[in-house]
Amino acid sequence: MPFSARLQPRPDDDDHLSLVTFNKIATLIGQEVGIRLPPAKRLMIEGRLRKRVRALGLDGFEAYGKHLFREDGLASELPYLINAVTTNKTDFFREPEHFELMEKLLVPTLITERKSERNPLIKVWSAASSTGAEAYTIAMVMADLAAQRRDFRFAVLGTDISTDVLDQGRAAIYPAEQIAPVPQAMQSRHLMFSRRPGIRPEVRIAPELRRLVQFRRLNLMDGSYPFDRDVDIIFLRNVLIYFDKADQSSVISRLIGHLRPGGYLLLGHSESMIGTSITMRQVAPAVFQKV
Known part of the structure; x- marks a missing residue:
């Protein structure tokens, strides 16, 4: 093949998402x-949608826009669009101070307040769970604390709007390099390492821990959430930064309604200023208690 031929662009490299179509998509996603x-996100969204355009066998982005916004196209295509445009940055033990606080202060305080109950069930909700790293980090910390104390049980709920990341969370399989932040002792107790040669090293969360974590789809913009209203701890970290102030306030208000009195809401450190309007008692940076 001539060198010049190898430099020829692929047929879809000259196809771009028009500003009109991008604005319609942006309005839809916002709503x-x-x-x-x-x-400024137009090129990023274009890159993420290009694979979807090919999968549908469409001629380009304008054809995709017509497919998306036709009367019968939106309902079927919206889940795929949401999966494509949502950001799913996550890590095990991200912002580790929160997990240390949960272990040393939040859970012991909750158990003390429920001393009349024998072996109380502590419910923890990861409200923007992405691929499950946060939910399983919570579960590891809680499992070790429960084994040490032997005076409480726990359950973890992970929710997200993206069906793709929820499937990854349920599978509980991760690249080996992703679990580097997990302490070695926890890796030994809670992870299974693939021994198959010739593939990218992977790990899987142990079944004993997987059984204690459930994943459900949830759109935080929904007017109500179909979950328990006696949750002890809710993690909502590094997602509110993508919402406007009115939506931030509405989401926080709805989540507070699912906390039991004395329960805790944890925001991301980058969102600490959002918490200044929360009618809860602040107990640590980006950590609030319902009173």
């Missing part, structure tokens, strides 16, 4: 899931 997509 449906509360995420703001400023014009």
Whole structure:
């Protein structure tokens, strides 16, 4: 093959998402899931949608726009669009101070307040769980604390709007390099390492821990959430930054309604200023208690 031929662009490299179509998509995503997509995100969204355009066998982005916004196209295509545009940055033991606080202060305080109950069930909710790293980090910490104390049980709920990341969370399989932040002792207790040669090293969360974590789809923009209203701890970290102030307030208000009195809401450290308007008692940076 001549060198010049190898430099020829692929047929779809000259196809781009028009500003009109991008603005329609941005408005739709803002209405449906509360995420703001400023014009600076257009190239990013274009890159994420290109694979979807090919999968549908469409001629390009304009054809995709017509497919998406036709009367019968939106309902079927919206889940795929949401999966494509949502950001799913996550790590095990991200912002580790929160997990240390949960172990040393929050859970012991909750158990003390429920001393009349024998072996109380502590419910923890990861409200933007992505691929499950946060939910399983919570479960590891809680499992070790429960084994040490032997005076409480726990359950973890992970929710997200993306069906793709929820499937990954349920599978509980991760690249080996992703679990580097997990302490070695916890890795030994809670992870299974693949021994198959010739593939990218992977690990899986042990079945004993997987059984204590459930994953459900949830759009935080929904007017109500179909979950328990006696949750002890809710993690909502590094997602509110994508919402406008009104949506931030609405989401926080709905989540507070699911906390039991004395329960805790944890925001991301980058969102600590959002918490200044919360009618809860602040107990640590980005950590609030319902009183």
